[in-house]
Amino acid sequence: MQHQFLSLWKDTCRFCEKNRHEKPSYEFVCSTALKCLQQYPAGMTRSVLLTELESRFRQAVRRGEHSGKLLRVITQNQLEPSEVITGKFLRIDDFRCKIISLDDPNVILHAIIHRQVSDFIRFSMHIQYDLNNSTISFTDARLLKQKPLLLLPAI
DSSP: OHHHHHHHHHHHHHHHHHTTOOOOOHHHHHHHHHHHHHHOTTOOOHHHHHHHHHHHHHHHHHHTTTSSHHHHHHHHTOOOTTOEEEEEEEEOSSSEEEEEOSSOTTOEEEEEOOHHHHHHHHHHHHTTOOOTTOEEEEESOEEEOSSSOEEEOOO
Protein backbone atom coordinates (compact mmCIF):
# COMPACT_ATOMS: atom_id res chain seq x y z
CA MET A 1 0.00 0.00 0.00
CA GLN A 2 2.81 2.43 0.88
CA HIS A 3 4.44 1.71 -2.50
CA GLN A 4 1.18 2.69 -4.24
CA PHE A 5 1.01 6.00 -2.35
CA LEU A 6 4.67 6.71 -3.13
CA SER A 7 4.00 6.06 -6.81
CA LEU A 8 0.90 8.25 -6.67
CA TRP A 9 2.88 11.04 -5.00
CA LYS A 10 5.63 10.90 -7.64
CA ASP A 11 3.06 10.98 -10.45
CA THR A 12 1.26 13.92 -8.80
CA CYS A 13 4.57 15.81 -8.52
CA ARG A 14 5.28 15.19 -12.20
CA PHE A 15 1.73 16.25 -13.09
CA CYS A 16 2.08 19.46 -11.05
CA GLU A 17 5.49 20.26 -12.59
CA LYS A 18 4.09 19.74 -16.08
CA ASN A 19 1.32 22.24 -15.30
CA ARG A 20 3.82 24.65 -13.68
CA HIS A 21 2.67 24.22 -10.09
CA GLU A 22 4.80 23.57 -7.03
CA LYS A 23 5.07 20.01 -5.71
CA PRO A 24 2.70 18.80 -2.98
CA SER A 25 3.96 17.05 0.13
CA TYR A 26 3.69 13.29 0.48
CA GLU A 27 1.31 13.74 3.44
CA PHE A 28 -0.97 16.00 1.38
CA VAL A 29 -1.20 13.46 -1.45
CA CYS A 30 -1.91 10.53 0.90
CA SER A 31 -4.58 12.30 2.95
CA THR A 32 -6.26 13.86 -0.09
CA ALA A 33 -6.23 10.58 -2.02
CA LEU A 34 -7.89 8.81 0.90
CA LYS A 35 -10.54 11.54 1.11
CA CYS A 36 -11.20 11.27 -2.65
CA LEU A 37 -11.54 7.51 -2.46
CA GLN A 38 -13.93 7.82 0.49
CA GLN A 39 -16.08 10.23 -1.51
CA TYR A 40 -16.18 7.81 -4.45
CA PRO A 41 -16.51 4.33 -2.89
CA ALA A 42 -17.07 2.73 -6.32
CA GLY A 43 -13.54 3.84 -7.21
CA MET A 44 -11.96 6.14 -9.77
CA THR A 45 -9.31 5.79 -12.42
CA ARG A 46 -5.75 6.78 -11.66
CA SER A 47 -5.80 9.65 -14.17
CA VAL A 48 -8.98 11.10 -12.63
CA LEU A 49 -7.43 10.78 -9.16
CA LEU A 50 -4.25 12.56 -10.34
CA THR A 51 -6.31 15.37 -11.84
CA GLU A 52 -8.31 15.68 -8.62
CA LEU A 53 -5.13 15.74 -6.50
CA GLU A 54 -3.56 18.44 -8.67
CA SER A 55 -6.77 20.50 -8.56
CA ARG A 56 -7.13 20.23 -4.78
CA PHE A 57 -3.47 21.09 -4.26
CA ARG A 58 -3.82 24.14 -6.51
CA GLN A 59 -6.85 25.24 -4.45
CA ALA A 60 -4.91 24.69 -1.19
CA VAL A 61 -2.03 26.82 -2.50
CA ARG A 62 -4.48 29.53 -3.55
CA ARG A 63 -5.96 29.51 -0.02
CA GLY A 64 -2.42 29.78 1.36
CA GLU A 65 -2.26 26.42 3.15
CA HIS A 66 1.00 25.40 1.50
CA SER A 67 2.70 28.62 0.53
CA GLY A 68 4.47 30.04 3.53
CA LYS A 69 1.38 30.85 5.60
CA LEU A 70 3.26 30.18 8.83
CA LEU A 71 5.85 32.82 7.91
CA ARG A 72 3.07 35.29 7.08
CA VAL A 73 1.41 34.68 10.46
CA ILE A 74 4.71 35.34 12.24
CA THR A 75 5.68 38.44 10.25
CA GLN A 76 2.22 40.08 10.22
CA ASN A 77 1.07 38.92 13.69
CA GLN A 78 -2.33 38.07 12.20
CA LEU A 79 -4.38 34.92 11.91
CA GLU A 80 -7.89 34.66 10.56
CA PRO A 81 -10.06 32.13 12.47
CA SER A 82 -10.90 30.31 9.23
CA GLU A 83 -7.25 29.77 8.26
CA VAL A 84 -5.51 26.42 8.49
CA ILE A 85 -1.95 26.36 9.82
CA THR A 86 0.03 23.33 8.73
CA GLY A 87 3.52 22.31 9.76
CA LYS A 88 5.70 19.68 11.39
CA PHE A 89 4.86 18.88 15.01
CA LEU A 90 7.57 19.02 17.67
CA ARG A 91 6.46 18.22 21.22
CA ILE A 92 7.82 20.37 24.06
CA ASP A 93 5.73 18.90 26.89
CA ASP A 94 2.18 17.61 27.46
CA PHE A 95 0.53 20.95 26.68
CA ARG A 96 2.98 22.82 24.44
CA CYS A 97 4.50 22.18 21.03
CA LYS A 98 6.26 23.91 18.19
CA ILE A 99 4.97 23.97 14.63
CA ILE A 100 7.82 24.02 12.12
CA SER A 101 7.07 25.34 8.63
CA LEU A 102 6.98 22.79 5.82
CA ASP A 103 8.51 25.42 3.52
CA ASP A 104 11.29 26.73 5.77
CA PRO A 105 12.51 24.83 8.87
CA ASN A 106 13.71 28.12 10.40
CA VAL A 107 10.11 29.36 10.70
CA ILE A 108 8.70 28.10 14.02
CA LEU A 109 5.47 28.98 15.84
CA HIS A 110 4.82 27.96 19.44
CA ALA A 111 1.41 26.48 20.25
CA ILE A 112 -0.63 25.27 23.18
CA ILE A 113 -2.13 21.84 22.59
CA HIS A 114 -5.82 21.28 23.29
CA ARG A 115 -6.47 18.96 26.27
CA GLN A 116 -8.07 16.26 24.09
CA VAL A 117 -5.04 16.22 21.79
CA SER A 118 -2.60 16.13 24.71
CA ASP A 119 -4.34 13.00 26.02
CA PHE A 120 -3.80 11.40 22.61
CA ILE A 121 -0.13 12.46 22.62
CA ARG A 122 0.41 10.92 26.06
CA PHE A 123 -1.27 7.72 24.87
CA SER A 124 0.92 7.56 21.76
CA MET A 125 4.01 7.99 23.95
CA HIS A 126 2.71 5.19 26.20
CA ILE A 127 2.57 2.80 23.24
CA GLN A 128 5.97 4.15 22.11
CA TYR A 129 4.75 5.84 18.94
CA ASP A 130 6.67 9.06 18.28
CA LEU A 131 4.55 11.86 16.81
CA ASN A 132 7.48 14.27 16.41
CA ASN A 133 7.94 15.45 12.81
CA SER A 134 4.38 14.41 11.96
CA THR A 135 2.40 16.92 9.94
CA ILE A 136 -0.14 18.76 12.07
CA SER A 137 -2.89 21.21 11.11
CA PHE A 138 -4.39 23.78 13.45
CA THR A 139 -7.85 25.02 12.53
CA ASP A 140 -10.05 27.59 14.24
CA ALA A 141 -7.17 28.78 16.42
CA ARG A 142 -6.38 32.15 18.00
CA LEU A 143 -3.05 33.96 18.01
CA LEU A 144 -1.77 35.37 21.31
CA LYS A 145 0.43 38.32 20.39
CA GLN A 146 3.41 38.00 22.69
CA LYS A 147 7.07 37.21 22.21
CA PRO A 148 7.30 34.53 20.90
CA LEU A 149 3.87 34.39 19.25
CA LEU A 150 1.64 31.68 20.70
CA LEU A 151 -1.12 29.79 18.93
CA LEU A 152 -4.07 28.97 21.19
CA PRO A 153 -6.51 26.14 20.51
CA ALA A 154 -10.18 26.99 20.01
CA ILE A 155 -12.57 26.37 22.88
